[in-house]
Amino acid sequence: MRNSIIAFLLLVTLISCKEVSQSELYISNIKDLEQVISNAKPGDEIILKNGVYRDVQIKFRGKGTKDNPIVLKAETPGEVLIEGESYLKFGGEYLVVEGLHFKNGFSPSNAVVDFKISHKDAPDEIANNCKFTNCVIEDFNKPKRDNSDLWVQFWGRHNELSNCYIAGKTNRGPTVRVSIAGIESINNYHQIVNNHFGPRPVKGGPSGETIQLGDSYTSMSPSHTYVANNLFEECNGEVEVISSKTNFNVFKNNVFYRSEGSLVTRHGNYVTVDGNYFIGDGVNENYGGIRIINTGHWVVNNYFYGLKGKSFRSPLAVMNGIPKSPLNRYNQVTDVVVAYNTYVNCSSPWQFGVGQNLAQADVLPKSEIRSARAIRTTVANNIIYNEKGLEKVVVENDKADGVTFKNNIINNQGLEFKDFDGGIVEATLELRELSDNIYIPVGIPDDFEAYDGFDFNTIDTDLLGVSRQDDKSIGAITGKNVSNPNVLDKSKYGTTWFSNEIEAKDPVTHNVSNVEELIARINEASNGDIIALANGFYNLDSSLEIQKTLLIQSQGNERAQLVYSGEANTPLFSLQPYGKLTLDNVVLKGNSENYAFSSLKQNMYNHFGLTVQNSEISDFSYVLKVYKESFAERITFKNTSISNCENGIELSEETNDKGDYNTEYLTINNCNFNNIKANVIDYYRGGYDESTIGGNLLVSNSTFTNCGVNEKNKTLLNHRGIINVNITENTFKNNPVQFVSILWGAKNNVESENTLVNSGQIKTEQNLKLTLMY
């Protein structure tokens, strides 16, 4: 065996560098890797020849040196694909991995990339000074959403994740976590730099962070992790893009672009958030900024543009703490400095007392009541520019009486505001464009000088890295030596070889006129294509499997009719991973025992989606049945008639009460529901969790007639635990239920202009009793 391996190895070069003899060792069969790794010496390069490698479980152990690391790399960066059940674990020192592409698979372990090789009965091999660089991890999801993993897990000290592109995680667990349990991993000074964190879709519940540093159990430990120069693009997994839970971390010069979440100092203290860009679109209210909990953070030189988030998602959201908080809950904010930041066209730049929940004292234990306001906190030398003046510059969910405001300037378009003892001053400012999305408010009066707070001299450069020495200006940019930072040039982040920009492509329309063609075209079509149905009947006896983005519509104005005679409890449309279906102008008819739409019962490792419009649906057992661990970002029914079904739209299997739910947006507009006997709408989220901000239910302009006959819980629209509910301009007629809806008053549940005839009532419960999640 040994001889064969050695014979196999192509020793291309032997480079003598000082006293280390360095080899380039080529591998094309993954079976040889273990032996090659075990023989590797400092300076060796182990080169994976281009190709696809499946089920690769690499334990990369060894001892390189600072000057002569052991390198494992792709022959050509990006031309080595790691697929199937694969992972990479580092154990040792000065090991480097470069150029790999993880896709079409998942890790059978707790992580895809792990900086530790664990052992049950022996000490773990922990990595130090190791690096994972110039690689891609894409859609490498566990088959089940609730099965948790990490894509990169740090242990040890001085490890690095750099110049990688990482995107598409849908299953439970942060994308990247720095674990610091154990003295081997504290004071780690890890570097997470120059990466491109691409889209992470909404997870529909907690544990969808892009980066998590530690956890509450290690929140007393010094970490010193450095997260810099990364692009976070559409990192929408959950409300926390970055969850910092340890001490002395530094976030510098990162760009948060259209990411539906915030950088949150969730646990731990003394974090520096310096010179980051938070860029929104002026519309989406989910793009967040910086949410502050705990002690001693410095938020300086940051730039916020076009952010419409409020409350938890405000550009600066300072939370209330719990007095003598349990370790895993909310410590009071103390000793925080917010200085030299610039806010351009943000809806609610500063909120204090966020999460204050004194009104919930009846349903929550004392140890859950956030009543401790921020103290010893300074907000100074910031600039706010608003195209449209704000009613409240500072939103006080609880009094900001422990905050000192000094030398802040706002252009509020003449609207009056509370100025906190002169700490916020109105001035007429103008915007100077530096590049798309980046503007410098100019026009600060000449005699207006920065406040010199304690240790403010340590803020020695501005957002652009320009020295603040002998400079008395305020805001993120001094205005001297200004250059365009080009922060949205994606080529500055991630790998040398991968881009997530996809060329726009016109959809192809595939005309079909019978069932065989329909099935064939659905299989053959490309993502985004259109299937156009000729007029007539399509009698189907098995499910249509949807695994891509498709629009299925009738060719003309007349609706094609799909009649489904498949088995009981099977769907006409099986909505599978990546299956995003739009149906337009069709008739769907079942046999009263089967379903119109359903997700898979398992292996929903990626999201589905559904829009139905201008259609008719009737005679099904379920209109839509969504199984546990399935998730759609959007499910929409509009201008559609739904009648004579045993059940309606059901998304209620996430009963673990851990905050999970099945769709972010369920929208019903201008639909007619007639004789739907039960579960007309059933949309559930369980668990008391102040930081889950979904889902969203909109029911508007619709009529519900003779529905709910078999409804066991006597409520027509069931949406228990859903945070945002709007029921408006509907007519409910002759529905034999006690309640049309029970709204959660403490959250964003509202109704308006509904007409109720012989249909029970709409009731508001201020505080819902839910299971505590933590």
Place this chain on the structure above:
Amino acid sequence: MRNSIIAFLLLVTLISCKEVSQSELYISNIKDLEQVISNAKPGDEIILKNGVYRDVQIKFRGKGTKDNPIVLKAETPGEVLIEGESYLKFGGEYLVVEGLHFKNGFSPSNAVVDFKISHKDAPDEIANNCKFTNCVIEDFNKPKRDNSDLWVQFWGRHNELSNCYIAGKTNRGPTVRVSIAGIESINNYHQIVNNHFGPRPVKGGPSGETIQLGDSYTSMSPSHTYVANNLFEECNGEVEVISSKTNFNVFKNNVFYRSEGSLVTRHGNYVTVDGNYFIGDGVNENYGGIRIINTGHWVVNNYFYGLKGKSFRSPLAVMNGIPKSPLNRYNQVTDVVVAYNTYVNCSSPWQFGVGQNLAQADVLPKSEIRSARAIRTTVANNIIYNEKGLEKVVVENDKADGVTFKNNIINNQGLEFKDFDGGIVEATLELRELSDNIYIPVGIPDDFEAYDGFDFNTIDTDLLGVSRQDDKSIGAITGKNVSNPNVLDKSKYGTTWFSNEIEAKDPVTHNVSNVEELIARINEASNGDIIALANGFYNLDSSLEIQKTLLIQSQGNERAQLVYSGEANTPLFSLQPYGKLTLDNVVLKGNSENYAFSSLKQNMYNHFGLTVQNSEISDFSYVLKVYKESFAERITFKNTSISNCENGIELSEETNDKGDYNTEYLTINNCNFNNIKANVIDYYRGGYDESTIGGNLLVSNSTFTNCGVNEKNKTLLNHRGIINVNITENTFKNNPVQFVSILWGAKNNVESENTLVNSGQIKTEQNLKLTLMY
């Protein structure tokens, strides 16, 4: 005014040093000090002429420089006394105070020495790089025990308390506190070095620490306070001699000598306890060691000798934590290293799971149950030497299954012990004497080498400062380059001019034969003297005031009789601050409305004490009435008959339920109680507090007859909340009560060999319901 001051100033010298012109400015009238201070320049020396200064409230503000501080000093160190209502506050930079003696007074403020000058409506003036050195603070107590203050309070950064002698604090509050609230006071690197902390008497309740670093509310903040080379002598204030509540503090080369308490990592993390001496007497069980809570501490190179403490007071007491503990309670112990320590003749060197209280789940909320055992903790390279073998080397109050034991050696005199997977090894050792109390166990087998744990290379010297490089030995002392550290030579600590060693003096006996002589001699006698009463009657109508240590006894065998006709509710003996009275062989008789003994109702700014033996007491309203905020270390009645009184011994006014009580030891031995109608013994401590370890009640060999007729709560001996109670070998006869005693089973309350005749029962309640203190 100004001219007069300038004229007054004696400008003795003007020294030109570089470009700073330095002055020596003499002050003899404290009124001038403020102006002199306000004019002081770097390098100036402000000199207080020798003498007594009363009611001196110094605000020492100014800006010296590193090379040229502003100095305020005594003309002759120790010859400047600061008395009355006085304090010293520092505000500014590079200020030094030297040579003062604070006594006969108290601070009217929150501290005697404060490194901050506070203002209500302006920013505080915080001290940095200031020093208080070569001074004494002695018995500078607030008049009321419950009035809290500090004697030295740190704020700011780089301040120093050095070479001082500080002793005698009896009122509430730590002697020294480092406060770190606010960013101005974190990362402070204060130095508390070379001081002599003299006796601090037992306080009788919490808040009697000698040094407290921070509090739970700032326990997440980095402090880096350095406490080194101090002598702690009889620092008995409470169970914590040092209470470390912040992060990264260092305790190095301190000597804890006969101090009834421990060095406790109460809150905060990553504390280094390196090379300290904990020296007991082989008898007293109250002398403690190091008690560990929280994460990341290193306990290395320490030496423990003759410590008999157990449980909370073990040489190493590792506590259980509360899962998800509230901020002010007990976090789990994690990531602690205990290495290279030496334990000589200690009763219970290592205890784990200390404070485990699962059995109290019925009476305590979940957030008070310490069930989280230590994890990721290493105990390695330690030596234990026992003259007498231990039944248990490791006491597991809860399983030590999260602790790794490696390469520890014990000489256990052949007794078997649990060896934790070979982590503790028996060897035959001998002691090599280095000096009194300091012994090196020798005889470790040659092939027994130290375990090389993670980062153990950072333990680079031993207890004596000898390098550990290339050394594989275990225990606190490598054995190489050994020299006698002379750690108990008091001249190495504290000031250049003060010693607390008092020359032994033979007591003088003052013979008296009438009331006038008695009163006169009590006034004139010196501390420790004897008053000898001629046989006969002494009819007193006003109280005898006891303000010193005195023994009052009959001259011969026959008992002198003191008959007291003073007003109702006044005492025959008024026990005042410093009044420690022993009565021997006398008869005391009252008028049924007055008292035999009582403390003052207020101003008990120092302790009293009482021993009564071989005497008879009768016909009083109270035998002993102790008022709130009075404290005696010991109250003893022995061989004494007590009869026909309305009330007995009452110490029950500490009803604040904050853990306070009135005497540490109440001892009744071989006494006869007859017809004491109520409050026969009434001794109270309130509040659930796991770290108050007193009081102590011993009732033995006594008889109680016809007592408790008027007892409202139907219990003869009331001792609710007292931790240690022993009722043994007594006879209770014809006492019309329901209970003789209700014992607290969960604490150390026991009874044995009592005879109960027609007297109710002795009952044990396992768990007492008390008010939560925190």
